[in-house]
Amino acid sequence: xSTQHGSITAKPISEVAGFHKNxxxxxxxxxxxxxxxxxxxxxxxxxxxxxxAFRDFLYLFCDRLTIDGYLYATPAKKPSSMADxxxxxxxxxxxxxxxxxxxxxxxxxxLLITQLPLCTVSIDENGKRVQPKITAASxxxxxxxxxxxxxxxxxxxxxxxxxxxxxxxxxMLTGLKALSIADMKLRIDRRYWNDNNLLRCDYRLLxxxxxxxxxxxxxxxxxxxxxxxxxxxxxHERYTDIGLTCINTRLGLVSFxxxxxxxxxxxxxxxxxxxxxxxxxSYSIKNGYCIFVRPKKTENYVDIIKNFHKSLQEKxxxxxxxxxKRNERCQHGCQGIGIPLDDSILDLAKDIEDWLxxxxxxxxxxxx
Numbered sequence: 001x002s003t004q005h006g007s008i009t010a011k012p013i014s015e016v017a018g019f020h021k022n023x024x025x026x027x028x029x030x031x032x033x034x035x036x037x038x039x040x041x042x043x044x045x046x047x048x049x050x051x052x053a054f055r056d057f058l059y060l061f062c063d064r065l066t067i068d069g070y071l072y073a074t075p076a077k078k079p080s081s082m083a084d085x086x087x088x089x090x091x092x093x094x095x096x097x098x099x100x101x102x103x104x105x106x107x108x109x110x111l112l113i114t115q116l117p118l119c120t121v122s123i124d125e126n127g128k129r130v131q132p133k134i135t136a137a138s139x140x141x142x143x144x145x146x147x148x149x150x151x152x153x154x155x156x157x158x159x160x161x162x163x164x165x166x167x168x169x170x171x172m173l174t175g176l177k178a179l180s181i182a183d184m185k186l187r188i189d190r191r192y193w194n195d196n197n198l199l200r201c202d203y204r205l206l207x208x209x210x211x212x213x214x215x216x217x218x219x220x221x222x223x224x225x226x227x228x229x230x231x232x233x234x235x236h237e238r239y240t241d242i243g244l245t246c247i248n249t250r251l252g253l254v255s256f257x258x259x260x261x262x263x264x265x266x267x268x269x270x271x272x273x274x275x276x277x278x279x280x281x282s283y284s285i286k287n288g289y290c291i292f293v294r295p296k297k298t299e300n301y302v303d304i305i306k307n308f309h310k311s312l313q314e315k316x317x318x319x320x321x322x323x324x325k326r327n328e329r330c331q332h333g334c335q336g337i338g339i340p341l342d343d344s345i346l347d348l349a350k351d352i353e354d355w356l357x358x359x360x361x362x363x364x365x366x367x368x
Contacts, residue, residue, distance in 0.1 A: 010075035011082045011285055017065035019083060019285045023200045023254060024058050026222040033208035038181070042174050046108065047206065050175030055201045057172050061149050072145050080194075083285040089194045090134050091142045093118055096198050098164055099180025102173075109170040111177065113155075113162040133193075182206055189250060189270065197250070213246050217256055220248075220281065224289060228341055231349055232281060235291075239279075239356065243364045247273050256281040260361050278359055279336065291345070292336035293355065294320065301358040308351040315339070316355075 010016075028051060034044045041047065065073070073087035097118045102111030118133040134142070143153055155162030166172045182205035183191065183198050191197070204211045217236055221229040236256070240246050244258040249270050257277040261268060268276075279293040298305060298316060305316055320337050339345055339352070 008079045008082060008084075010079045010084055013069035013073045013085060014066045016083045016085060016088070016285065017062045017069055020065075020196065020199050021059065021062035022223045022283070024055060024062070025201055025203065025219045027219065028052055028055060028201075028203055034206055035186070035208050037185070038178055038206065041104070041178060041181070042108065046171060046174050047178050050171045050173070050178060051201065051203045051206065052175070053169045053172035054175030054179060055203075056169070057149065057166070057176075058199060058201055061199075064145070064149050068145075068148065072141055081285065084194070087138075087141065087145075088196055088199075090138045091145060092196045092198050093193060094134055094139070094142050095146075095176065096180045096183055099173075099176040099178075099198075100184050102164060102177060104174065104177055107170075108174050110163050110165040111173050113164060178206055179203070195250070213240070213248065213256075216248050217281070220254065220256065220283065224341060225343070227346060228343070231346065232341065235353070235356070236281075238353070239360075242360070244278065244360075245273060249274050254283045260364065262361075279356060281341070282335070282338075287338060287340075289341035290338045291341060291352070292338050293352075293359070294336040295355070295359055297359055304354060304358060308355070309348050312339075312348055312351050312355070 011019075028048075030048065030052075032048070034047050038047055042050070073085045076084045076086055094116075097116045098111060098113065101115055101117070102113050104111055119139055120132055122130045122132075124130050132139075143151075147153070150166055150168045152165045152167060153162060154165070164173070179198060179201065182202070186205045187197070204216070214233065214236065217233065218229070221232050224232075236246065236258075239258050243260070245261050246256055246258050247270055249255050249257055255274070257274050257280040259273050259276040259278060261273060261276060277294065279291060282290050282292050284290075295316065305313060308316070315337050318337075320334065339348065345352070
């Protein structure tokens with residue numbers, strides 16, 4: 001039995017750029033309270049304006065990546081995912097390093113760089129010389145691309161003092177610094193080298209109050225047609241109202257997972273809750289926007305399934321599970337039975353609702 005995931009072919013960088021662009025929040029509120037950790041950085045107004053300016057920069061960044069990315073970005077030799085481009089990881093982490101360690105000028109027009117740990121040689125606790133995480137060649141490549149996107153770098157390189165500016169909209173640097181601090185200090189999930197979280201402009205990390213999950217879901221759905229958005233919101237409200245817990249997770253993909261956790265006294269991690277999911281909305285570079293369902297009770301409602309649309313009956317009949325247990329290359333079949341969030345799902349809406357209803361725990365079905 002195979003234990004390997006098999007070879008992965010990366011998508012063209014233009015498609016990866018489109019994937020990231022869809023994750024940028026389209027509707028960032030103009031007013032919200034900022035966490036106290038940022039009170040010495042700038043005024044709340046400037047931070048909010050800076051975040052919006054950074055969001056606009058990301059649109060430009062993704063557009064430029066779509067047009068010119070092939071000149072800079074090549075896939076990893078052995079990609080771990082279809083979006084695995086070392087250039088993207090380097091440039092994202094470089095931006096975080098610039099934002100986090102850069103000293104914002106009193107005018108807010110520039111960042112003074114006196115240290116960038118990822119870009120300079122260091123000495124470890126044993127006195128051993130450690131090479132930069134981002135090599136000199138990669139640094140130059142990233143600087144050239146960021147210059148195309150409007151950055152101006154004054155100085156020789158990151159081993160000495162350098163000034164960073166963004167003349168088109170200087171307030172963007174305030175947004176970059178705030179979001180970089182949030183990415184380093186305020187994330188619930190562990191920060192990985194290759195997660196490119198900064199490219200998602202997660203302004204909610206800066207908010208003093210928790211965000212409503214429906215608002216987060218609306219951001220997730222915004223690239224989709226209105227009728228599909230409405231269907232998704234309807235399903236979200238139906239199943240959270242009757243008692244499922246919804247979490248927005250980024251465990252290798254972007255997902256809104258719906259799980260029944262009952263009256264567990266144990267504090268469950270995001271990963272724990274995700275493992276208990278019944279269904280989810282998912283967005284990935286491989287599958288695009290989908291609903292995934294993990295049915296466990298189909299034998300209890302066979303007569304109901306017979307009335308479903310034929311295409312849905314066939315999906316349910318095929319089932320789901322670990323591909324490797326079937327002696328096949330892993331394609332994440334354990335995620336569930338996938339249904340694309342495109343126009344075809346509108347004809348299945350009532351069947352999907354009946355399907356999910358019959359997968360609910362008995363205690364919730366009585367309430368519903």
